[in-house]
Structure formats: structure tokens, C-alpha cells
Amino acid sequence: MIREKSVASRLFDMGNYLFLFLFGLACLFPMIHVVAVSLSNRAASMGGFVTLWPLGATFQNYLEILEAGPVYKAFLVSVTRTVLGTSINMGMTVLAAYPLSKSSEELKGRSVFMWIVLIAMLFNGGLIPWWMVIRNLGLLNSLWALVLPGALPIWNVILLMNFFREIPRELEEAAIIDGASYWGTLYYVYLPLSVPALATLTLFAAVFHWNAWFDGMVLIMDNSKYPIMTFLRTVVVDMNLQILTVNMDDIYNLSDRSIRAANIVVATVPILIVYPFLQRYFIHGIRLGAVKG
Amino acid sequence: MTKRTILSRRHFLKLSGTVGTTALVAACAPGGAPGTTQGGGGETGEMSQSATRSIPELLGADMPGSPDHPNGWTTVLPDLHEGLPPAPGQEPIEISVTRRVDSQTAFGEGDSLENNPWSRMIEKLFGIKLTVAWSWSSGDEQTTKYNLAMASGDMPDYLETVPSSIFLKMIEANLLEDITDAFTMYASQRWQDIWAEYGDLPWIYSSVNGRKYGLPFVSQLAQNDHILWYRKDWFDKLGLSAPQTLDELRDTALAVVEADIGKGAPGTTVGLLANSSYGANWFGSIDPIWAPYGVMPHQWSDLGGELVFDSIRDEMKEPLELLSQWYQDGVFRKDFFTFSTSDSIQDVASSQCGIHYTPSWGAWLDTVRNDPETVWAFTDNPAGPNGARGRSSASSFYPSPFCFRKGMEHVEEIFQITNFMQELSEEHERRFHGWEGFDYEFQEDGSVATTNFFWKFAAIGPVGTRGSGNIDPANRANEVRYQLEWADIPAEERDAYQTLSLEDPTGVTITGKEALLFILDTAEQGKINAFQSLPTPTMIERNSDLNKLQDETILGIIIGDKPMSAFDEFVGQWKSQGGDQITQEVNEWWATRS
Structure with missing residues (x-):
């Protein structure tokens, strides 16, 4: 359908594109700035000379933080946590969503399970009871404290449950007639059909695990075991230099913007890389889960 | 106030000799494989005549100092308490502590907060292993973790810098050990003497009903006292001299702005930061502009036995008018009131601003790096109209104390370690500069370079911690004085550390040391807030609103948004909105103190 466009409409389109372009640029600006600062020498970035292009371009800041060790250790903790946590999340999600997607005739007591799940989603015990439970389970200070307490992401379970329900029952019935067990149906019928949904949820879970900082702060007592976002917070949080020291080098080092920027880049890049690969599924999956027909 | 011991070379050798013998006497019974000593130089031969192990042998690589380098130096450890070091094979006592860390708290290969030269030295000498129960870096993280520890009843043995609000809760819940008697029994005489000089200031924040529940965090004297820093290279170029009065400061700042000598775009030079x-x-800071008039916003003054809030006194009006006039003249940045303290460093680092009131470390190195021609110099704070000079000063004893868990069994041990560390690090003739490969490194040419690490980050407080605490507030000043005397030693006779502390390619380190001594010499200029206590109930309730009101009024008047009459309105509002109540509470506290 080709329609003659009026001058006004063309102008509007152009204005629209220009606006969106500038808006997009404005979103990109801070990121480019941080990258530029991280690649500049310290004095230039402290002087506020760096905008979008690094001055006195150097990889020194990156070498320095990688040599110093903590960011590298924190990075490994986060990678392990993300891989382990996402796997556990997805396994649990699938195993919970599949039975819950059945009707109450097929799964006796489904509504009871559903209520338990919903109550756990809507109410929680608060910070201190939550912390004490984890402590009494002996999880404190271990990687498991970061992946086990949130092992079953209920929101994701509900999303996936709805997704499973949309898959025609006939497919399952056909599989069962052919002699498949419930496990078989889940594995051979449901999972292959839900790749977009699974990819989306995996992305959710991975991003959640990568970005989480609060649990790292209260559950990991040893700062050398911090995940990267908790570590990053110790770097970017504005120090009160007043109570530090008269050791001038120290004040000097702590106010280093270039090093902070390098830390931010190191912590953000991995998850930025994951997005484009999963985005295809992401859009697809969100749409499929959203409309019930 | 400060006592200094000056030792001649002969005394020094004698001292090291004495310590050597006492070390032998105090050393434990023979047994166990001899520890590995570093380098295996001549020192060990001398000691091995005796069958017992000397302290340096016991410590091995964890002995501070670098006696084996041709231009190294020897650290002289203080005497140990009777019965120490512990017999070999004895299980160390474990004490759990909380620690503050941040991104700069990084350790070398294999080292950590629990295992580093400092902790190994303490374990070998005292038989004590300090385990980290947990650590924090930011203030809210600290509060959260202390809250969790209280709620779960899982209190570590020794608590580093407990925030005041938490401290009071812990007292209420009876979770802290009373150390009133422990302090008189276990703290060294020297330690008690130093704190006695400061009257009740050390204990104001950590005592309740006359009983002591924690050791204060002690910062350095004059740590945040300001003097005027200026760009000498600019002044020379423009033919200006260091301003002596506030009027001269104004004229000088305006001359700098007019000449537009700053490095930024044309017209961006800032007169005064x-x-x-x-x-x-x-x-x-601009506190040296308020102080000559006898007021300091946010602080309390003792006027004839009554405490009065400075921000509402009539004496505020004159400096307010002055600042407002200066702003209009263009002395300050037009948008200075939108800058936070840490953001304003940028103007100095970028050479846009060449005059600022900052503590002794204000010769900012970034400026020198961005503009190699930079020459920083400092001068006494310009005097007010009546010839008075002044600035804000702070008590060296901070509100967050180090506390002991109720029923903690090893209070004495913490005091012993602190006594030892106080002697070691505050008697500068002992030459304790940390450990090789930790605090400093020897270069190939035999010179020494400091690392970014400092042993205090590894040590527990009060001598140590990330914020670098002390026992003696004058410690840093004593150290600077001691080190500046090294200049009298001929260059070829200096050891590597002496050379390092005297060489200063950028000139800012030595200038900073001189500035500190200068500030201490003019200590009478410092004005301390008379109210040294935890916030009163009404302060907790009303202060955020009252401060907002005050900020709007004072900044508004300075930038000409509000007329001077707004000040009187503010005084009335402040009083009626809780200020009177606060004044009453503050004076009740004042009455109990004197």
C-alpha cells in the first residue's frame, strides 16, 4: 500500500527521526563518556577534560585494576554465580511450571501448591529473618548463599506456566498415546516448543544474577569473595575522604575517576555482550507469553 | 602539648642493643625448626650464638625493616609483655573482628586481610589470630551489617568503628563490655598520658553514665584545618603577592579572574574555590572567611557559659554581606552552589582555579600533572577586618568507637597489641615503615619506592584501620618533624627510606608537610564546635528540615536571590521550628559536662 505523503507529514517524520536519533544519542552519551574516561589518564579525567574521546589514551587503568586482583576475583565469582544460578533457576522453573500448568484434575492439590507459591511471592519475612534463616542453614559466606535462596523465581514460573498452557493439549495427548511418560512429554514436546520463552527467562535470570549486589553485601562476609556488582559498589560509592587519612597518596588514589570508570566498564561489558545474542528470542518470547488467546 | 624524644645515633644504637638482649631473654624455649630468615646476612650470625630464638629469627620475613640491604635500615621492636612470645606449637587464640575495607584494600599474592605481614607478626609475637567476621566499605553497608549482627545475636569479639546510632542500641541491649577498668589496668602509661592531655574529649562519644564502652577512633590533629593555597606561578606572572587580609584576597582573586589565566575556555577562570x-x-572550604567574624555555620559557640548556635547569630550578617558582595564581584564561580565538595576538586585539577582553602594536603597533584608549570604555595589565612585570623577545627576524637563484645575473654590481648603498636608506630626513632614487598619495595638502583599499600589498612584499630587511626593525635606531626630532621644528614649517608622521604620531584609532598607544621604552629586560629556529643532528640527529628531552611537562606543571600532581611526571618523560623528546643537540649548537655 503506497500512499502519497504530504509535505507536512514528511516534515513530521523527519522531525520524529531526528528527535529519536538525538534521544538515542543522549542515552548512549554517558556510556561512551565512561569508556572514554576509563581509557584516559587520571589527571585529564580529574580535570574534567574528557568528554567523548579519551585523552592521553592508555590501557594503564585496566592493567592496574586487573593486576590489583580484586576485580578479577570478583569477576570470576560473578561468572560462576551467573552460570550456576541461572542453571538452577531454569531447572527449578521448568520442573515447577510444568506440573502447575496442568489442570487440578490432572494434578491433585494444584491450587494448594499454587497458593503456596503465590504467598511466597507476595509476602516475605523481611531482611533480618531472611538473613537468619540463611545463616542458620550455614550458607553464609559461600557461593550457595547467592544462588540457593532465590533458586525458584516464582515470577518466571508463572510466565512459563502460562506459556506451557498455550501449547495445544493435543500434542501432549498424542505423545502419551505413543507411549511417552510425563517426563518424556516435557523433554520431547514442551521444551523444544518453548525455546523462545526459555531463552527469555534465561536472560532474565542471568541479568538478575549478574546485577545483584545487595545479597552479596549482606550474605558474603569476606570482601574478597564479593560478586562484581557488590565490589563495584565499594569502588563507585562516594568516599567520605574526611575520615580517611592525612596520607595524601591515599586521598589521591581514592578520588581516581579513571580507575572507577575502568571498573564500571569491566563490570558491565559481559552482560552487554549477552543481550544481542538472546534479543531475537527475547522479543519473540515476551510477545508469546503476553497474549493469551 | 607534644613531647618529642630526640635520639642521637649513639642512643639509638644503645636502644637497639637493649632490645636485642631483652628479645633474647623474652624469647621462648628452644625447640622447633629454626625459622627461615630473610637473606641470611650478617645479622643472624650474631644472634645464633644463643640457642634461643631471637625475635627477628622468630619473625623471619615478617620482621619489619630491611637491614640486609646495603642502604637499608633496622626496625627496633618494642619489648614484649612477660610470657611472650608464646611457646612454639601453642594454639593461637582466635579473636573475631569486623573490618572496614574498600577498593584500595588490595593484597599481594597469597596475602589477605587475615593473613599478611602485620597479622603474621601479631600471631607470632602474641599468639593471637585475628579472624575477620565480616567487612564493609560504605556507611549504609556498615549499619546494615551491625544491625544484622545485633538482631541475630551473633556479635564478633571486637567491633571496628561502631556508628553512634548502633552504639547506643548496643548499650541499650547490653551487648558491649565495660572497659573502664580494663583501660586503666592494661593500657600503657604513655597511652593513658596522651589521652589525659585531651581531658574528656576522648571519651565523649563512647562513655555512658561515666563508664567507658569503647576506644575512640583518633584522627590527626589539624587533619581538616584549612590554610590558603595559591598558584605561585600565576601570582608571579601577574605580579601578585600572597593576600594578607580578606580585602586583599578579594582583590587578588579578581585580578586572577580578570587576567583569565586559567587553562579552561576563555572567561572560565575562577577566583576563589x-x-x-x-x-x-x-x-x-570557605570557613576561614566566617571564622574571623567569630561564627561558623552549623557549629555551637560558648558565649558566657551558654551555648549558642552560630548560624543564627547577628555576627553572621557581616560575613554574609561580604560573601554576597564577592559573589557579585565575580570572585566565585557563578554556579558554585551546585557543586558538591568532591566535584569542586575538578576546578583545581583542571587549572581553572588557583586559590583555595584546603587542608595541608591541598597542593593537588593532578594540577601538576595537567600543567607541569604549576607551583603550589600556601599562606596564612587572610585576616578579617579586625585583624583576626581563624578557621574551623575539629576534635581528633571521632564519634565511632571500637567496642568489645559483652563477655569477650580477650580484652587484655587487644590492649597488649595496641600498646605494642602504639610504641612501634608512634616512636619514630624505631624506624618502622612497614614491610618490604608490602609497604615499600627496593628498586634495582637501591632506592626505595612506596607501594599503594599501608600497613595500617591491615592492622586493627585504634592504631590502624582503613581510616588510619592513632593513639596520639600529634603522631603525624611528630613523624613529619622527625623526618624533616633527616635533611641534616649528608645525602650519601642517608639510608634508602630517608632519601625517599626527602626527595620530592613534584614538590607537593614536602610542601604538604610544611603546611601541616605551619597549621599546627598557628593552632590558636582553630575554632572547635563547642557541642561535642551525639545529636539530641530534637536534632534527630528536626535537623534535616532546619538545615534545608538554613542552606536556602544562606546560599540565597550569597547569590543575591534573597535580601539580607531574609536572615532575620530565618532566625525566627529556626527558633520556632524546633531550634529553641534544640538550644535547650544542647545547654542541658553543656551543664552536665562542666
Whole structure:
């Protein structure tokens, strides 16, 4: 359908594109700035000379933080946590969503399970009871404290449950007639059909695990075991230099913007890389889960 | 106030000799494989005549100092308490502590907060292993973790810098050990003497009903006292001299602005640095402009036995008018009130601003790096109209104490370690500069370079911690004085550390040391807040509103948004909105103190 466009409409389109372009640029600006600062020498970035292009371009800041060790250790903790946590999340999600997607005739007591799940989603015990439970389970200070307490992401379970329900029952019935067990149906019928949904949820879970900082702060007592976002917070949080020291080098080092920027880049890049690969599924999956027909 | 011991070379050798013998006497019974000593130089031969192990042998690589280098130096450890070091094979006592860390707290290969030269030395000498129960880096993280520890009843043995609000809760819940008697029994005489000089200031924040529940965090004297820093290279170029009065300061600043000598775009030179904290802050503060008039916003003054809130006194009006006039003349950045303290450093680092009131470390190195021609110099704070000079000063004893868990069994041990560390690090003739490969490194040419690490980050407080605490507030000043004397030693006779502390390619380190001594010499200029206590109930309830009101009024008047009459309105509002109540509470506290 080709329609003659009026001058006004063309102008509007152009204005629209220009606006969106500038808006997009404005979103990109801070990121480019941080990258530029991280690649500049310290004095230039402290002087506020760096905008979008690094001055006195150097990889020194990156070498320095990688040599110093903590960011590298924190990075490994986060990678392990993300891989382990996402796997556990997805396994649990699938195993919970599949039975819950059945009707109450097929799964006796489904509504009871559903209520338990919903109550756990809507109410929680608060910070201190939550912390004490984890402590009494002996999880404190271990990687498991970061992946086990949130092992079953209920929101994701509900999303996936709805997704499973949309898959025609006939497919399952056909599989069962052919002699498949419930496990078989889940594995051979449901999972292959839900790749977009699974990819989306995996992305959710991975991003959640990568970005989480609060649990790292209260559950990991040893700062050398911090995940990267908790570590990053110790770097970017504005120090009160007043109570530090008269050791001038120290004040000097702590106010280093270039090093902070390098830390931010190191912590953000991995998850930025994951997005484009999963985005295809992401859009697809969100749409499929959203409309019930 | 400060006592200094000056030792001649002969005394020094004698001292090291004495310590050597006492070390032998105190050393434990023979047994166990001899520890590995570093380098295996001549030192060990001398000691091995005896069958017992000397302290340096016991410590091995964890012995501070570098006696084996041709231009190294020997650290002289203080005497140990009777019965120490512990017999070999004895299980160490474990004490759990909380620690503050941040991104700069990084350790080398294999080392950590629990295992580093400092902790190994303490374990070998005292038989004590300090385990980290947990650590934090930011203030809210600290509060959260202390809250969790209280709620779960899982209190570590020794608590580092407990925030005041938490401290009071812990007292209420009876979770802290009373150390009143422990302090008189176990703290060294020297330690008790130093704190006695400061009257009740050390204990104001950590005692309840006359009983002591914690050791204060002690910062350095004059740590945040300001003097005027200026760019000498600019002044020379423009033919200006260091301003002696506030009027001269104004004229000088305007001359700098007019000449537009700054490095930024044309017309961006800033006369005098200021930012949104118009009272005292830690960089680019303008408190030396208020102080000559006898007032300091946010602080309390003792006027004939009554405490009065400075921000509402009539004496505020004159400096307010002055600041307002200066702003209009263009002395300050037009938008200075939008800058936070740490953001305002940028103007100095970028050479846009060449005059600022900042502590002794204000010769900012970034400026020198961005503009190699930079020459920083400092001068006494310009005097007010009546010839008075003044600035804000702070008590060295901070509100967050080090506390002991109720029923903690090893209070004495913490005191022993602190006694030892106080002697070691505050008697500068002992030459304790940390450990090789930790605090400093030897270069190929035999010179020494410091690392970014400092043993205090590994040590527990009060001598140590990330914030670098002390027992003696004058410690840093004593150290600077001691080190500046090294200049009398001929260059070829200096050891590597002496050379390092005297060489200063950028000139800013030595200038900073001189500035510190200068500030201490003019200590009478410092004005300390008379109210040294935890916030009163009404303060907790009303202060955020009252401060907002005050900020709006004072900044508003300075930038000409509000007329001078707004000040009187503010005084009335402040009083009626809780200020009177606060004044009453503050004076009740004052009455109990004197």
C-alpha cells in the first residue's frame, strides 16, 4: 500500500527521526563518556577534560585494576554465580511450571501448591529473618548463599506456566498415546516448543544474577569473595575522604575517576555482550507469553 | 602539648642493643625448626650464638625493616609483655573482628586481610589470630551489617568503628563490655598520658553514665584545618603577592579572574574555590572567611557559659554581606552552589582555579600533572577586618568507637597489641615503615619506592584501620618533624627510606608537610564546635528540615536571590521550628559536662 505523503507529514517524520536519533544519542552519551574516561589518564579525567574521546589514551587503568586482583576475583565469582544460578533457576522453573500448568484434575492439590507459591511471592519475612534463616542453614559466606535462596523465581514460573498452557493439549495427548511418560512429554514436546520463552527467562535470570549486589553485601562476609556488582559498589560509592587519612597518596588514589570508570566498564561489558545474542528470542518470547488467546 | 624524644645515633644504637638482649631473654624455649630468615646476612650470625630464638629469627620475613640491604635500615621492636612470645606449637587464640575495607584494600599474592605481614607478626609475637567476621566499605553497608549482627545475636569479639546510632542500641541491649577498668589496668602509661592531655574529649562519644564502652577512633590533629593555597606561578606572572587580609584576597582573586589565566575556555577562570557546603568541608572550604567574624555555620559557640548556635547569630550578617558582595564581584564561580565538595576538586585539577582553602594536603597533584608549570604555595589565612585570623577545627576524637563484645575473654590481648603498636608506630626513632614487598619495595638502583599499600589498612584499630587511626593525635606531626630532621644528614649517608622521604620531584609532598607544621604552629586560629556529643532528640527529628531552611537562606543571600532581611526571618523560623528546643537540649548537655 503506497500512499502519497504530504509535505507536512514528511516534515513530521523527519522531525520524529531526528528527535529519536538525538534521544538515542543522549542515552548512549554517558556510556561512551565512561569508556572514554576509563581509557584516559587520571589527571585529564580529574580535570574534567574528557568528554567523548579519551585523552592521553592508555590501557594503564585496566592493567592496574586487573593486576590489583580484586576485580578479577570478583569477576570470576560473578561468572560462576551467573552460570550456576541461572542453571538452577531454569531447572527449578521448568520442573515447577510444568506440573502447575496442568489442570487440578490432572494434578491433585494444584491450587494448594499454587497458593503456596503465590504467598511466597507476595509476602516475605523481611531482611533480618531472611538473613537468619540463611545463616542458620550455614550458607553464609559461600557461593550457595547467592544462588540457593532465590533458586525458584516464582515470577518466571508463572510466565512459563502460562506459556506451557498455550501449547495445544493435543500434542501432549498424542505423545502419551505413543507411549511417552510425563517426563518424556516435557523433554520431547514442551521444551523444544518453548525455546523462545526459555531463552527469555534465561536472560532474565542471568541479568538478575549478574546485577545483584545487595545479597552479596549482606550474605558474603569476606570482601574478597564479593560478586562484581557488590565490589563495584565499594569502588563507585562516594568516599567520605574526611575520615580517611592525612596520607595524601591515599586521598589521591581514592578520588581516581579513571580507575572507577575502568571498573564500571569491566563490570558491565559481559552482560552487554549477552543481550544481542538472546534479543531475537527475547522479543519473540515476551510477545508469546503476553497474549493469551 | 607534644613531647618529642630526640635520639642521637649513639642512643639509638644503645636502644637497639637493649632490645636485642631483652628479645633474647623474652624469647621462648628452644625447640622447633629454626625459622627461615630473610637473606641470611650478617645479622643472624650474631644472634645464633644463643640457642634461643631471637625475635627477628622468630619473625623471619615478617620482621619489619630491611637491614640486609646495603642502604637499608633496622626496625627496633618494642619489648614484649612477660610470657611472650608464646611457646612454639601453642594454639593461637582466635579473636573475631569486623573490618572496614574498600577498593584500595588490595593484597599481594597469597596475602589477605587475615593473613599478611602485620597479622603474621601479631600471631607470632602474641599468639593471637585475628579472624575477620565480616567487612564493609560504605556507611549504609556498615549499619546494615551491625544491625544484622545485633538482631541475630551473633556479635564478633571486637567491633571496628561502631556508628553512634548502633552504639547506643548496643548499650541499650547490653551487648558491649565495660572497659573502664580494663583501660586503666592494661593500657600503657604513655597511652593513658596522651589521652589525659585531651581531658574528656576522648571519651565523649563512647562513655555512658561515666563508664567507658569503647576506644575512640583518633584522627590527626589539624587533619581538616584549612590554610590558603595559591598558584605561585600565576601570582608571579601577574605580579601578585600572597593576600594578607580578606580585602586583599578579594582583590587578588579578581585580578586572577580578570587576567583569565586559567587553562579552561576563555572567561572560565575562577577566583576563589567554593562549593555548596558553605560551612566547613574538606576541600575548597570557605570557613576561614566566617571564622574571623567569630561564627561558623552549623557549629555551637560558648558565649558566657551558654551555648549558642552560630548560624543564627547577628555576627553572621557581616560575613554574609561580604560573601554576597564577592559573589557579585565575580570572585566565585557563578554556579558554585551546585557543586558538591568532591566535584569542586575538578576546578583545581583542571587549572581553572588557583586559590583555595584546603587542608595541608591541598597542593593537588593532578594540577601538576595537567600543567607541569604549576607551583603550589600556601599562606596564612587572610585576616578579617579586625585583624583576626581563624578557621574551623575539629576534635581528633571521632564519634565511632571500637567496642568489645559483652563477655569477650580477650580484652587484655587487644590492649597488649595496641600498646605494642602504639610504641612501634608512634616512636619514630624505631624506624618502622612497614614491610618490604608490602609497604615499600627496593628498586634495582637501591632506592626505595612506596607501594599503594599501608600497613595500617591491615592492622586493627585504634592504631590502624582503613581510616588510619592513632593513639596520639600529634603522631603525624611528630613523624613529619622527625623526618624533616633527616635533611641534616649528608645525602650519601642517608639510608634508602630517608632519601625517599626527602626527595620530592613534584614538590607537593614536602610542601604538604610544611603546611601541616605551619597549621599546627598557628593552632590558636582553630575554632572547635563547642557541642561535642551525639545529636539530641530534637536534632534527630528536626535537623534535616532546619538545615534545608538554613542552606536556602544562606546560599540565597550569597547569590543575591534573597535580601539580607531574609536572615532575620530565618532566625525566627529556626527558633520556632524546633531550634529553641534544640538550644535547650544542647545547654542541658553543656551543664552536665562542666
